[in-house]
Amino acid sequence: MGSLSFEKDFELSAMTPKGLATPCLFPNGDNKRQKVEPPAPRKNLQLAVTEPGFGNDGSNFLDSILVNYLDTLTQRVNFHIGYPVNICYDHYATLAPLLQFHLNNCGDPFIENTVDFHSKDFEMAVLDWFANLWEIEKDQYWGYVTNGGTEGNLHGILLGRELLPDGILYASKDSHYSVFKAARMYRMDSETINTLVNGEMDYSDLREKLLQNKDKPAIINVTIGTTFKGAVDDLDIIFLTLKDCGYSQDMFYIHCDAALSGFIVPFINNVSFASYLILKNSQVINMQSDILIILYAI
Numbered sequence: 001m002g003s004l005s006f007e008k009d010f011e012l013s014a015m016t017p018k019g020l021a022t023p024c025l026f027p028n029g030d031n032k033r034q035k036v037e038p039p040a041p042r043k044n045l046q047l048a049v050t051e052p053g054f055g056n057d058g059s060n061f062l063d064s065i066l067v068n069y070l071d072t073l074t075q076r077v078n079f080h081i082g083y084p085v086n087i088c089y090d091h092y093a094t095l096a097p098l099l100q101f102h103l104n105n106c107g108d109p110f111i112e113n114t115v116d117f118h119s120k121d122f123e124m125a126v127l128d129w130f131a132n133l134w135e136i137e138k139d140q141y142w143g144y145v146t147n148g149g150t151e152g153n154l155h156g157i158l159l160g161r162e163l164l165p166d167g168i169l170y171a172s173k174d175s176h177y178s179v180f181k182a183a184r185m186y187r188m189d190s191e192t193i194n195t196l197v198n199g200e201m202d203y204s205d206l207r208e209k210l211l212q213n214k215d216k217p218a219i220i221n222v223t224i225g226t227t228f229k230g231a232v233d234d235l236d237i238i239f240l241t242l243k244d245c246g247y248s249q250d251m252f253y254i255h256c257d258a259a260l261s262g263f264i265v266p267f268i269n270n271v272s273f274a275s276y277l278i279l280k281n282s283q284v285i286n287m288q289s290d291i292l293i294i295l296y297a298i
């Protein structure tokens with residue numbers, strides 16, 4: 001692959017969210033030479049919450065704070081780089097009217113709600129969509145939409161610990177910090193596995209540590225897209241390593257943290273890693289992105 005030239009290969013205006021920022025960073029169309037200085041780093045807005053009736057809480061004052069904040073974000077979004085999040089958020093404007101309702105999806109989306117002020121119908125549709133993406137039959141999974149990746153990791157690892165109460169959590173050092181937080185919260189023993197230079201788990205280190213703890217079950221966190229390098233741990237090698245080290249199917253549990261690339265892997269590999277996992281017939285596998293789908297292997 002040839003080297004990338006930023007000016008040549010990226011059309012910046014195509015990456016700018018519609019309706020938010022100026023359509024082109026180089027208004028006179030010369031995207032080649034003109035240098036655009038990013039605005040100064042965002043300043044702390046020095047805000048304080050004021051109770052009604054105390055201090056300057058008039059609606060004009062609040063409006064000006066909001067407008068100022070929107071202006072700042074609109075400017076900064078053009079220079080946002082370094083954290084792998086989607087900056088194209090236009091579609092949320094369509095959903096804005098829903099903010100006037102306090103919807104509550106508490107509990108299991110598969111169970112009828114006692115009150116009808118919820119959006120579980122949509123939640124189920126999202127789950128089905130993901131199941132389909134990952135080639136899981138409709139009645140072969142359970143899951144719910146979480147508030148984010150951390151909650152997915154906490155839930156998935158908790159399931160592992162419930163199934164294998166004295167299991168040791170194995171996670172590479174490039175795993176998201178919420179994985180190690182889960183180990184501390186649940187008071188689990190854990191082993192940190194070294195990583196290769198690309199951020200992928202170092203499988204020989206995994207092997208060494210699995211062999212050292214053969215008397216205890218293994219709960220393995222597999223990262224499908226690490227936060228900083230986007231590395232995908234190789235499930236094939238992990239399965240083989242477990243087998244080689246003598247771990248039978250009832251002695252391990254695998255949690256896949258797919259927060260980053262769970263959406264991407266099915267498209268780039270031309271094979272869903274979920275169906276791949278089911279084929280491997282492991283005991284229980286659970287994957288999370290911002291939704292959590294728990295797979296019970298058949």
Ligand SMILES: Cc1ncc(COP(=O)(O)O)c(C=O)c1O
Nearest residue numbers: 148149150176225226227259260
């Ligand atoms: C690989 C991975 N897992 C989990 C998370 C946690 O997600 P959240 O910030 O939504 O809790 C992140 C966040 O960047 C992540 O990159």
